Amino acid sequence: MKKLILVFLALGTFGVAAETTQTVNIYSFRQSFLIEPILEKFTAETGIQTKVVFAKKGLIERLKREGKYSPADVVLTSDFNKLLQLKDEGLTSEIVSEEINKNVPAHFRDDQGQWIALTKRIRNIYASKTRVNAPQVLTYESLAAPQFKGKVCTRSGKHPYNLGLIASMIAHKGEAEAETWLQGVKANLARKPQGNDRAQVKAIKEGLCDVSLGNSYYYGKMLENAEQKPWADAVNIVYPNQNDRGSHVNVSGAVITKYAPNKSNALKLLTFLSSEKAQQTYASVNMEYPVNPRVKPAAIVLSWGEFKEDTLPLTKVAEYREAALKLVDKVKFDL
């Protein structure tokens, strides 16, 4: 029994975050190989150590349950809806910084200062180079058109990236029309929704389908990867709806938590993340579009061309997230 108590005591000390003054604790929905290079630069510049929990699911619940003793200072998200959820659940605190306001344009910040966006990503259509003519005129609507019968590939309709797109469809066209559209896309699917965005491009390369949905940066990531380059080479990256409302944009972002024990360090981190240096890394390492207007996307990203963004505010889109999710179930998109 004594041994058991000792074991427990050992456990109690092992793994508990040490409370030194110069740290910032992060809950990250974003993957470690994207974030770590940037955090290393932050530590080198400021001397502030970073501690991170990486998880794709459940971090908001954890933060909520931990309440006022939560060690987390900053939450990094890969999706816009999570930023809003954090705000709605009252888990954020106001970000007050002139510098951040200079780095991040107003429409990429919460009007009450509860969150900031850090990078933009476009929901692109990938189209087979050989089998799809005139890809530049493609629209999200065309994915439901008869010409693509049995030719569409996508990941799960419930993935945040697709949910965002469906929500924007509802915001623009209304629920009834969005439902008809989603049903049309489902009827055009070459296979049940599965895998991630890269897997769909691979399927186009193999001839399983002709068009797929995927975020912009995957194109660059695939071109960099020797194994995946042939996949990317088989497709054109298309910015949809250029002749009407523009392409759907999602953002990654960050909040400072309500009970952040190291608030000033958290603010330093967010300032750094929106600064030119970090935004440059976001652009070059992960091929995302920086929100900081003084930083240009990576050369390779620029080579994909200019495009028109959907300007409907993301807060407006987010209002239809729940409706979008219900729609996915209703048309049994994933089944």
Add this chain to the structure above:
Amino acid sequence: MNELKPTDDIKKVDSVGVSPPSLRIRLLKLAHLLPSFKHVKIISFLLALVMALPLITLLFEALSSSGDSFAHIRETVLTDYVINTALLMLSVGTLVLLIGIPLAWLIANCDFWGKRFFNWALVLPLAMPAYLVAYTYTDLLDYAGPIQITLRDWFGWTSVNDYWFFDIRSLSGAAVMLSLVLYPYVYLMVRSSFLEQNATLTQAARVLGKTPFKCFMQVSLPLARNAIVASCALVMMESMADFATVNYFAVSTLTTAVYDTWLGHYDLASAAKLSSIMVMGIFVLLFLEQLQKGKQKSSNDAKVSQQSLTYKLTQKQTVLAVSFCSLILFVAFLVPVFVLLQYAVHYFEQSWSTQVFEFAFNSAGIAFITALLALLLSLVLNYAYRVKPNKVQAFSLKAASSGYAIPGTVMAIGVLVPLTFLDIQINDLTVWLGFSAPGLLLSGSIVAIIFAHLVRFIAIANKTLESSYEKISPSLDMVAKTMGTNGVNLLKKVHIPLVRKSAMVAALLIFVESMKELPAALLLQPFDFQTLPTYVYQYASDEQLELAALGAILIVLVGLIPLLILNRSIDTSSIDSNKIDHSKVIQNRVDGK
């Protein structure tokens, strides 16, 4: 089973009873010195409560609010999910029996070339996490995988419409993948049951003119029924709780629904409601298992004298047996390992990092502590049920096993909620006392992960020990008691020596399972702390498994060590347990040898 019979045990132990009085006096004195272990019933009840805490939390959450999205799910997709889940469980259950029982019988009751090798090798797939097997086979068998590409090249097919190929990303694909890694449960449990059977029964049947096949169907199989049903139930529970594999294969099951309601609709109450349905399903399974057990009481009577049954296979039969064993080993273990090794070599420079060994150490540490704690707690629970087999203790045992039904992520919530609550109380108290807040001691440390694993896997220990306890004749306890061996002594000197082997088996199984477990660690990890599965998942979920192949291989390697020990121990125990002279054990123990 529970009635007293004048068996050999008693007769032999009687001779201890008439041993010199000095010994008896010494024993009685000793017994008085030791703690009486009076409170074991209360302790076990409290332990059961703690183990059931996540489930209680879920039930509480389920009732806490109306859960609007539950109605939405019910109206739209719930039926499909329930059907998928049921189909998955049934097909995995059937497949593991079709694979596991023939293997068990071949190894236990036949003699053929290569048997010694297959005897241990067939356990190896247990070290493979199902999701890893799924990833590797998807890479191989997908439309864009090497096999289909080669076929298209050979036959000049150009599109998916030109030919039919097994769709790996489907319900049947998921069922096959899960069966490949879960059949060892059936193999292990049924094999030891076959080994324990007395050959004289089959010999009698043969004398009466039954063919070997009929003997197998009418004698061996019915006698192994408990083991078959128990192992099959375990496997079905595992497949019900699986998330990683079905999610990767885009098969929507009840676990999918739980995720959707919680993370999509932000509706924990509905997620908890759905989990409660799943837990109810598990209780039905356990109840059915209990029901069939009740009918069968006298299997132990067969153990009058022990002789093992061995068929010497002819050349043709040997070829068949070896082919079958090889096929299973090849498909379930060698192919995935080969694919991973190939990745690891090919991407060595990009993926090499010494961090992997740190993660391996983390995983092994958690698995070790989990196994140890599970064993200790399960022993207390089973002992309490043994000395007081009333409804409360029976319920305690059941409640403490309820965690097996809960999918990992839901378990993580069930652990997170009470632990954060406790943490907040602790912090409030220390702050109130004027000290600085100590931080999240429970939910922010590996205590949370270990607790989640413990609750999830203690059922394995409970089940194994329970069936092991059932084999110990109650007369042994009575004899021991007449000699003043009570409480801790009864446990230490009589029960533990008799259940030691199966306890070890349980501990090793829990170690292996805990090594592979992903979702709890994913959600509950402390800062800067990763386990091998979370490390591998991070890459695999991004279709870049090759970059984490090294970690994946380590999961398998670390899991292999206990498996090899496990297999040896079952092997010897199956022979030993037949030879164990219970009375001798008692005599030695009371003599203090």
